[in-house]
Amino acid sequence: MTTTPTHITRPREVDTEAAKDDSQLRQKQMISGHFDKLATAKEDGRAVAYTFVPGNLTELMLALDMLPVLPEINALQSGMRKLSGNYITEAEKLGHSEDVCTYVKCDIGMMKSGNIGPTGTKLPDPNILLLSYTGCFTFMKWFELLKEEYNCPVAMLHVPYQGDGHITPEMRTYVIEQLEREVIPALEKAAGKKLDLDRLSDLLERSRKAEDDLVAVWESAQNTPSPIDGYFGGVYYIGPIFSAFRGTQDACDYYAMLRREVEQRVKEGKGPVTPDGDAPEEKYRLVVEGPPNWTNFFDFWRMFSREGATVVSSTYTRVGGLYDTGFRHDPKDPLGTLADYCLGCYTNLNLPMRTKLLASYIEKYKADGFLINSVKSCNSFSAGQLLMLRELERKTGVPGGFIESDLVDPRYFGKANIENRVQSYLQMLEARKSRASA
Amino acid sequence: MTHHEAENTTNDPASAVLERARHFVDDLTLTEVVRWKKDHPGQLAVGYMPIYVPRPMLEGIGCLPVAMFGGGDQVDIIKGDSFYQSYICHIPRSTLELALNGSLDSLDGVLFPSICDVIRNLSGMWQMLFPEKYASYVDLPQNFDPELGGKFYVNDMARILRDLTARGAWKYDADKMRAAIAAENSRRAALKELDTLRVKEPFRVRASEAYLVARAGGLLEAAAHEKLVREFVAAAKQRAPRVYDNVRVLVRGSFCEQPPLGLIKTLEAAGCDIVDDDFQLGLRYIDGDIECGPSDDPMRAIATAFLRRGQATASRYIADEEKGAALVQSVRQVEAEGVIFAAASFCDPALLDQPMLEAALDRAKIPHTSLKFAENTGQFQVIREQAGAFSDAVKLWGSAA
Numbered sequence: 001m002t003t004t005p006t007h008i009t010r011p012r013e014v015d016t017e018a019a020k021d022d023s024q025l026r027q028k029q030m031i032s033g034h035f036d037k038l039a040t041a042k043e044d045g046r047a048v049a050y051t052f053v054p055g056n057l058t059e060l061m062l063a064l065d066m067l068p069v070l071p072e073i074n075a076l077q078s079g080m081r082k083l084s085g086n087y088i089t090e091a092e093k094l095g096h097s098e099d100v101c102t103y104v105k106c107d108i109g110m111m112k113s114g115n116i117g118p119t120g121t122k123l124p125d126p127n128i129l130l131l132s133y134t135g136c137f138t139f140m141k142w143f144e145l146l147k148e149e150y151n152c153p154v155a156m157l158h159v160p161y162q163g164d165g166h167i168t169p170e171m172r173t174y175v176i177e178q179l180e181r182e183v184i185p186a187l188e189k190a191a192g193k194k195l196d197l198d199r200l201s202d203l204l205e206r207s208r209k210a211e212d213d214l215v216a217v218w219e220s221a222q223n224t225p226s227p228i229d230g231y232f233g234g235v236y237y238i239g240p241i242f243s244a245f246r247g248t249q250d251a252c253d254y255y256a257m258l259r260r261e262v263e264q265r266v267k268e269g270k271g272p273v274t275p276d277g278d279a280p281e282e283k284y285r286l287v288v289e290g291p292p293n294w295t296n297f298f299d300f301w302r303m304f305s306r307e308g309a310t311v312v313s314s315t316y317t318r319v320g321g322l323y324d325t326g327f328r329h330d331p332k333d334p335l336g337t338l339a340d341y342c343l344g345c346y347t348n349l350n351l352p353m354r355t356k357l358l359a360s361y362i363e364k365y366k367a368d369g370f371l372i373n374s375v376k377s378c379n380s381f382s383a384g385q386l387l388m389l390r391e392l393e394r395k396t397g398v399p400g401g402f403i404e405s406d407l408v409d410p411r412y413f414g415k416a417n418i419e420n421r422v423q424s425y426l427q428m429l430e431a432r433k434s435r436a437s438a
Numbered sequence: 439m440t441h442h443e444a445e446n447t448t449n450d451p452a453s454a455v456l457e458r459a460r461h462f463v464d465d466l467t468l469t470e471v472v473r474w475k476k477d478h479p480g481q482l483a484v485g486y487m488p489i490y491v492p493r494p495m496l497e498g499i500g501c502l503p504v505a506m507f508g509g510g511d512q513v514d515i516i517k518g519d520s521f522y523q524s525y526i527c528h529i530p531r532s533t534l535e536l537a538l539n540g541s542l543d544s545l546d547g548v549l550f551p552s553i554c555d556v557i558r559n560l561s562g563m564w565q566m567l568f569p570e571k572y573a574s575y576v577d578l579p580q581n582f583d584p585e586l587g588g589k590f591y592v593n594d595m596a597r598i599l600r601d602l603t604a605r606g607a608w609k610y611d612a613d614k615m616r617a618a619i620a621a622e623n624s625r626r627a628a629l630k631e632l633d634t635l636r637v638k639e640p641f642r643v644r645a646s647e648a649y650l651v652a653r654a655g656g657l658l659e660a661a662a663h664e665k666l667v668r669e670f671v672a673a674a675k676q677r678a679p680r681v682y683d684n685v686r687v688l689v690r691g692s693f694c695e696q697p698p699l700g701l702i703k704t705l706e707a708a709g710c711d712i713v714d715d716d717f718q719l720g721l722r723y724i725d726g727d728i729e730c731g732p733s734d735d736p737m738r739a740i741a742t743a744f745l746r747r748g749q750a751t752a753s754r755y756i757a758d759e760e761k762g763a764a765l766v767q768s769v770r771q772v773e774a775e776g777v778i779f780a781a782a783s784f785c786d787p788a789l790l791d792q793p794m795l796e797a798a799l800d801r802a803k804i805p806h807t808s809l810k811f812a813e814n815t816g817q818f819q820v821i822r823e824q825a826g827a828f829s830d831a832v833k834l835w836g837s838a839a
Binding site: 094095096097099100101104133136137138140141142144145147148154156158160161163164168170171174177178181182350351352353354355374376379380382383384385386387391404 | 525554575752787
């Protein structure tokens, strides 16, 4: 039997709609507009590229007037809309193993069910699959599977992993030369036009501006209370820059707006916006490693927000670009900067680097604890996390927590079990704080 | 009487060499490596995880390459499980167990080739757990253009050579590297002879025996392994012919975590002659010779062989070819009647690949079935029934239906 400690507030009625601020509404419009463009892409003569978030080459696609589709994002949206369970079942019926990544199975199931996007319209088939192989082996298999279905060309970019903890000149050259000799010609062929490097540079300049604003947003969490939640709220903040908008004026405007909102919250001494509105008093500051669960995203968020636990930084929000360690896209070196970007994504860092980065977040954001959400689907994230947990505790002296769920398979989200663990963990932090202040 | 029984009798001309092979396979504490290092003072032993690393590159600088296939069903996992969630495959657990209990102390370093995210991340874990040992990830190219992926691979091998030389390996010498390549080619030729005999006369060489003989090479220099393989082939040819009413099958999906020997024997006992497989694929990853003339750059030759003649397997990107075409071709070549997919539980590469390979087999009307295992699986009755039903169906109707 689970007991509810007196200091833990009891859950309120669950709202079906999360509270939204202006920047979120703006983002919603942007995404809706993108799906409208996708709906008419074929009539408008625009080529469509399916691609992945880590190591995405959005500026390159936009410079060729291509429209990106990101199957990972389709999968997570299916999870949030409670559709993923049926899609996964559909894929498993077709012979896909219960052991493998549920993003892949959700995508295959969605495709077999008509490939209807979040706005209710059918997603266009790809003209090309842009396989940027950055930090996740499953990406390669995923697009081999999609190639069987769509019978379209694949542009493969092999991005070497930072196995020894740094980027060598040979790794960088390898990526640049693949871009020059194979990826760009393949994209040009699919798009039916030549790449204009000046246009690419202009896009990269805008990426840089948006990245500056995003980093300011991340770093605002150094304030107490933190004006943002850098994980649950953070996944909204990364939406535009990790998907179809990096390099656009829309992205610049969105991140400038978000930054203003966040700075205003700092001035007002407010905590983050949560699904229930403004956060209650900040009691615990956490760093989180690992992707969130999407099928019960708001339940999961509320387990923290209703207890006054704010996530001040997270690693999942760095999978599509690690900007807060200094990287910015450089318009003066378009292909070199794309190589640096791909090589530097969080998923491309080895375990010692990931551990070091987490330790730096714990220190920088004055975290009381860190939590690992280990997802069954993602071995790229999950394999090694238990060692990271021990190393982080040893290095920082800050206690870690460990919970398990999945990305989009609802069968692996045990709400009561996870809530119990989260509550126990927060209780432990509370006791630790009490001892420290005694 | 089966050959498994025969191998234990003095009447079997292959029993002695099989016993030696079994000794190498069971040598989880690497006593042979300790012995080798005593005989080769100052030289290094370098372990590597599946599937493939360029073994001649290691032998060319005086290192003993040691294939690491985990603990199989011989190791109780105590510490290893504490590093992994329940949904991660078994081989990294038993490998860590062996490392933490000191069984791998004779290794001076470990290479972790790109095969999947679990083995890749194990490279980082190794760096954290054993900082005094050399541990490096080998990102094999997924681009097969000699001027792109080939150049990258040559550069990456040069990095490893520098690292190992700094730790005491011989300095790079092109002639020594060419000699190592020649020795590897001879070993490969011997393994090819073994495979050919198994395909032509499976009654002389059971898959479980070929498995032991091939796997013994995991901790032997190429020349020593070649000798052992040739000795076995010569002995097997002396065996009296006998007739089995078995179906000829391929096994795919066991390229990394290895099935227990009992599982292979179970498939045989269920009426399957396994005439081709991808067990311990790394020892046979390059199809044919590494071509390297006296004036050729040996490192470029190793890279070219990888690019041009690397086996189509799940960890290798299939660019323009039809997915599964290589498997169908293998079925035809060895005149197999069906395919058994035997993947380790939670093996991402094998399990993600499987639907595409099954589709290719369906198109080619080749029967297939699938099972999963862990390296320490101990119960085979269900597998025996499944494989028996499969072999019966193929024999009776020519399909698994």
